[in-house]
Structures are given as structure tokens and as C-alpha cells.
Amino acid sequence: MEKLAILDCGGQYTKVIDRKVRELGVYSDIFPMGVGADKLIGYDAMILSGGPSSVWASGAPTYDPNIFSLGIPTLGICYGMQLINEHFGGIVRPEVKTEYGPTEIDIVAPCPLTDGLDKKQTVLMSHGDAVQKHADGFVTFAVTGDVVAGIYNAEKKIIGVQFHPEVDLSEHGVEMLENFLRKFCNLKETYALEDRIETSVKMIREKVGNNKVIVLVSGGVDSAVTAALLVRALPPENVYAIHIDHGMMRKNESDLICENLKKLGLVHMKRVNAENEFFNGAVDDGDGKIIGPLSKTVDPEKKRKIIGSMFIKVTAKAAEEIGIDFENTFLAQGTLRPDLIESGNPDVSGYANKIKTHHNDVDIIRKFRERGKIIETNWDWHKDEVRQVARMLGLDEEIASRQPFPGPGLGVRIICNDSTVAFTTEQREQLAAFLGSYAGGKYTGRIAPIRSVGVQGDNRSYKSLVILGGGLPANFEEAFDVARAIPNNLPFINRVAYRVDSTDPISVFSCSPMHICHETAEILREADAIVTGTVMNKKIAQCFAVLIPVSTVQDKPYSVVIRAVVTSDYMTARAAVPGVHFAPEALTSAAKQIKDKLGDKVDMVLYDITGKPPATIEWE
Numbered sequence: 001m002e003k004l005a006i007l008d009c010g011g012q013y014t015k016v017i018d019r020k021v022r023e024l025g026v027y028s029d030i031f032p033m034g035v036g037a038d039k040l041i042g043y044d045a046m047i048l049s050g051g052p053s054s055v056w057a058s059g060a061p062t063y064d065p066n067i068f069s070l071g072i073p074t075l076g077i078c079y080g081m082q083l084i085n086e087h088f089g090g091i092v093r094p095e096v097k098t099e100y101g102p103t104e105i106d107i108v109a110p111c112p113l114t115d116g117l118d119k120k121q122t123v124l125m126s127h128g129d130a131v132q133k134h135a136d137g138f139v140t141f142a143v144t145g146d147v148v149a150g151i152y153n154a155e156k157k158i159i160g161v162q163f164h165p166e167v168d169l170s171e172h173g174v175e176m177l178e179n180f181l182r183k184f185c186n187l188k189e190t191y192a193l194e195d196r197i198e199t200s201v202k203m204i205r206e207k208v209g210n211n212k213v214i215v216l217v218s219g220g221v222d223s224a225v226t227a228a229l230l231v232r233a234l235p236p237e238n239v240y241a242i243h244i245d246h247g248m249m250r251k252n253e254s255d256l257i258c259e260n261l262k263k264l265g266l267v268h269m270k271r272v273n274a275e276n277e278f279f280n281g282a283v284d285d286g287d288g289k290i291i292g293p294l295s296k297t298v299d300p301e302k303k304r305k306i307i308g309s310m311f312i313k314v315t316a317k318a319a320e321e322i323g324i325d326f327e328n329t330f331l332a333q334g335t336l337r338p339d340l341i342e343s344g345n346p347d348v349s350g351y352a353n354k355i356k357t358h359h360n361d362v363d364i365i366r367k368f369r370e371r372g373k374i375i376e377t378n379w380d381w382h383k384d385e386v387r388q389v390a391r392m393l394g395l396d397e398e399i400a401s402r403q404p405f406p407g408p409g410l411g412v413r414i415i416c417n418d419s420t421v422a423f424t425t426e427q428r429e430q431l432a433a434f435l436g437s438y439a440g441g442k443y444t445g446r447i448a449p450i451r452s453v454g455v456q457g458d459n460r461s462y463k464s465l466v467i468l469g470g471g472l473p474a475n476f477e478e479a480f481d482v483a484r485a486i487p488n489n490l491p492f493i494n495r496v497a498y499r500v501d502s503t504d505p506i507s508v509f510s511c512s513p514m515h516i517c518h519e520t521a522e523i524l525r526e527a528d529a530i531v532t533g534t535v536m537n538k539k540i541a542q543c544f545a546v547l548i549p550v551s552t553v554q555d556k557p558y559s560v561v562i563r564a565v566v567t568s569d570y571m572t573a574r575a576a577v578p579g580v581h582f583a584p585e586a587l588t589s590a591a592k593q594i595k596d597k598l599g600d601k602v603d604m605v606l607y608d609i610t611g612k613p614p615a616t617i618e619w620e
Contacts, residue, residue: 011051020174047080088156260396473584535564575611
């Protein structure tokens with residue numbers, strides 16, 4: 001059988017490469033970057049993934065140089081290209097050019113990868129380092145300005161690209177991968193994906209036997225698929241579903257969830273109302289240190305750890321109440337492969353950096369996993385694949401197409417604060433100078449005194465937010481271009497939001513203390529209901545509201561940010577464009593409703609116009 005090896009350099013998109021290759025009909029296996037060349041004998045081609053490291057830095061992933069003596073067609077992506085270039089004597093340096101987000105490249109020489117494609121291509125870039133000089137024997141076939149975007153050596157059968165053809169934001173990335181597989185590697189066979197449902201059912205039966213399983217059901221498609229697979233694989237009386245309302249659910253959500261879950265054939269269903277425990281309780285962080293309460297915590301990582309660990313604490317108590325020995329019972333959850341990648345789980349990738357800890361991969365869950373007590377039916381899938389499985393299982397479309405809602409719920413959409421985040425006068429002046437010289441100087445903006453989580457060059461970033469003044473109507477095509485340019489030119493920024501509720505110039509920001517509590521959760525719950533009810537449609541993958549402790553007036557401490565994105569894999573995303581993905585009037589309507597209902601507490605209404613990268617979809 002023809003097969004391709006993917007060497008994982010720690011990239012956020014390694015599994016996306018694997019999925020796209022298999023979707024194109026070629027069998028693939030993932031190996032750590034340090035795999036010995038002898039393990040790759042028998043493979044017909046090789047792809048080196050992106051990664052967070054710098055090839056010139058100490059501590060970069062080691063590799064067996066003999067892999068390049070195998071003589072098989074090779075594609076290096078981002079870090080993979082830089083490694084290839086460095087290996088063959090080229091030069092890679094930092095700060096040659098920083099690029100994050102969709103970028104236009106020029107095809108300047110023939111290469112099988114871009115055969116049949118236009119000379120200009122929009123692709124996803126996410127890098128700080130770049131090729132300063134390509135290795136001897138290679139030609140540069142693609143550029144962005146004067147920066148190398150692609151190299152090619154026909155004799156050695158090697159192609160390298162600085163961009164990511166595997167993600168949706170590269171408009172013709174699939175065609176490039178198909179060119180690589182079929183035209184460059186000359187692979188002829190077609191590999192059919194195995195039956196995912198039967199494979200999962202078999203895994204569950206072999207692992208669980210006649211034991212009991214507790215499944216945590218949030219109401220999203222991930223946990224619903226897990227519950228449905230458990231009911232299909234096991235006697236229904238052995239499956240115990242627990243839904244925990246932690247006080248950070250969307251409006252009326254727990255009621256709707258419990259109604260939908262009854263349709264899955266679950267015999268045992270328990271709902272737990274645990275707002276007090278989540279807001280005011282404390283937990284062990286896994287290293288013997290007590291952290292919490294959530295109502296006094298600001299740090300995003302600590303918030304996620306508290307919520308994830310409290311889920312287990314509350315679940316254990318609920319299990320005891322229904323007579324189940326929690327420590328010796330299997331625990332099932334709807335974990336996706338991207339959750340584990342972003343959490344920096346070493347079992348998934350030895351080199352991937354932690355972007356943010358997901359609630360289903362906190363320390364206590366990892367310990368359960370080590371004991372073989374975790375059932376994760378979706379661990380090898382991405383969101384769009386889970387939706388396909390949901391439909392194959394016959395789940396209601398209301399569940400199958402349900403927009404994602406993170407386990408920590410509104411907790412990661414309340415941007416907590418107990419002091420103003422400082423930025424320098426120099427940074428403020430750099431932003432002013434940049435805006436003055438870009439797009440005719442028509443945009444004004446200020447750095448907000450808060451930070452949010454982003455992903456840049458396969459690394460976690462925790463950087464400042466820029467708020468652009470504006471109002472509606474707006475030239476969003478131009479505003480989006482400014483939002484792409486700011487993080488690429490100002491390295492202390494990873495997110496840009498546009499003010500939609502007013503044309504008033506932004507003179508100064510105040511930043512108020514804010515924590516998770518009943519009031520902030522309730523304000524965000526109402527704002528989120530308005531936003532999703534007004535903006536969300538079938539063109540948008542995810543739409544929600546974020547509450548931030550920033551305002552222009554003292555007596556209204558909060559502002560609301562509207563976030564709407566277009567994506568299929570959730571590893572990359574673009575902000576939904578008003579006038580393209582939804583009607584611009586929806587922003588006007590949402591802003592008016594928020595101000596009418598919450599105007600005594602909420603000052604500004606903003607629209608997040610940043611892609612992933614450099615931001616993440618969620619703010620924390």
C-alpha cells in the first residue's frame with residue numbers, strides 16, 4: 001500500500017495535514033520529528049510540519065539527517081521548510097519579515113506544487129523567522145515581496161513552503177497538496193477512510209466491557225456524539241450522563257440541553273446546578289497546590305484549571321450521590337484532537353507548545369488517562385468530522401450543527417482584571433505612527449489596557465488589544481486590512497476590535513476591576529443572547545459575545561465585543577465580514593439592543609476583526 005509519513009515538528013496544524021492527506025485518498029502516519037530514517041523505509045513520500053521552534057536556536061527539535069538520503073519526495077511546511085533550508089546550507093533568520101494571517105504570494109518560477117494555479121495566491125502565513133538565503137541547488141518559486149515563500153529542488157525531489165497549504169485560509173491549499181501527492185509523488189492508489197462509527201463502538205466495548213461509564217454532557221455536538229456512541233456500544237443502563245450547570249452557560253441552555261439529551265436513548269441522566277461551587281470553591285491544581293476561588297482569579301490559565309478541576313470534583317460528588325464509585329469508573333468526554341494539541345499534551349505531540357489548557361485536559365484528567373479510565377471517542381477528529389459522525393448516527397440537526405461552546409463556558413469570555421495592564425509610551429507612539437501612515441491615515445486607535453490569548457508562529461501569545469474608532473456604516477474590507485497589518489508590524493499586538501456603536505473619537509480608556517460573579521455572568525448571558533440571535537446564520541461557524549472591563553466613561557465599567565468567525569477546522573479562522581457573511585445591519589441592531597438593555601453598565605460595543613492566527617477564536 002502506498003503511504004506517506006508526516007514528521008511532527010510540534011505544529012498546531014500537524015493533524016490537519018494528516019486529515020487533508022487522507023481526504024485526498026492517501027494513507028498517512030504521523031511520526032515525531034526525531035524518528036530514525038530506518039523507520040521510514042517503505043514510505044513513498046514525506047511531509048515535515050510546522051512548529052513553534054527556531055531552527056537556529058538551541059533546543060530546536062533534533063532530527064536524523066539520513067531522512068534526506070531516503071530519496072523520497074518531500075514537502076516542508078513553515079518550520080519544515082526552514083529546517084530543510086538550514087540542513088542544505090541555506091540561512092534562516094528572525095525578524096526578516098513577520099507575517100500572520102492570510103497573505104498574498106507571487107509565484108515567480110515553475111513548481112509542481114503550484115501547477116495549474118494562478119500566479120497570485122492567498123495563503124495562510126504564521127511565522128516570525130524566514131529564509132534569508134535559500135540553499136544552493138534550490139530555486140525560489142514563490143515570494144511575498146522580497147521574502148522567500150517557497151523553495152524547490154527538482155533533483156532532490158524536495159519542495160518547501162513558508163505558508164500552510166493544509167488549512168482552509170489557504171484558498172487553493174487543497175489543490176497544492178493534491179499536486180504534491182499526485183503529480184510530484186506520483187501516488188496512484190486511493191485510500192478509503194475506515195468506518196469511524198464501528199471503529200469507535202469496537203474500541204468502547206473492548207475497553208469498558210460490562211463496567212459503568214460516566215459521560216459528561218455539555219450539550220454540544222462533541223459530547224452528544226460521545227454519549228450516542230456509548231449508548232450504541234454498551235447496555236444503556238451502564239451509561240450515566242451528567243450535565244453540570246456551572247453558572248456560565250448561555251441563556252436557557254441547560255434546559256434545552258437536557259431536553260435534547262433525552263432523545264439519545266440515555267436511561268440515566270442527572271443535572272447538577274453548581275454555580276456556587278464553581279464561583280466560590282477551591283481545587284487542587286494537580287501539583288498539591290490549592291487554587292481558587294474563581295471569583296477572585298484573573299489569570300486565564302488558572303481560570304481554565306480551576307474550571308476543569310472543579311468539573312471533576314463536582315462530577316465525583318454527583319457520582320457518589322447515585323451510588324457509583326467514581327475513582328474506579330470510566331469517564332467519557334467529547335475531547336477533540338485540536339483540544340489536546342492546543343493544551344500541549346505530550347501524548348499527542350512531543351514538541352507542540354501550550355496555547356491554552358482545555359478543561360478536558362487538565363492535570364487530573366491526564367492522571368485518569370494514565371490509568372486507562374478515560375473514554376474519548378473523538379480524540380482523533382476535528383469539529384467538522386464530528387458533525388459528519390453526528391449525522392451518520394442520526395442525531396438531530398439542531399445538535400449536529402450546533403455552534404461550539406467551550407467547556408468553561410462564559411468563564412473564558414469574561415476577561416477578568418484586578419489592575420490596569422501597562423503598556424509603554426513607545427508602544428502607544430508606534431501604534432499612532434503606524435495608523436498615521438497606513439490606509440491614508442484615516443483610522444485612529446488606542447491600545448486597551450487588557451490582554452488576550454493568541455497563537456502566533458505555533459506559539460502562545462498573550463498580548464495587547466487595539467481598539468479602532470469608527471462607527472457604522474464602515475468600509476470593513478479596508479478595516480480588515482488594517483487589522484491584519486497591525487499585528488504584523490507591531491509585535492506587542494495580537495488582536496484588533498472595531499467600535500460599532502459610536503463614531504465618537506476614543507480619547508482615553510479606563511479599566512475597572514472585574515471577576516467572574518453572578519452579575520458579570522448575567523450581563524454577558526444577556527449580551528450573548530442578543531448577539532447570537534441577531535448576527536448568527538448558516539455562513540458563520542461560531543458567534544458569541546465577550547465582556548471586557550474597558551470603557552471610556554467611569555460610570556459604565558464594561559464593554560461588549562461581538563465575535564463571529566468563518567472556519568471548518570477551528571485550527572484557523574477568519575473574522576466574518578459584514579456584507580459578505582452577514583448583513584451589516586445586524587451589527588447595528590445588536591449594538592442598539594445591547595445598549596438599550598444593558599446601557600446602565602455597558603459603554604462600548606465592539607466587533608473583533610482579527611483572524612486566527614494571530615488571535616485565537618476565544619479570547620482566553
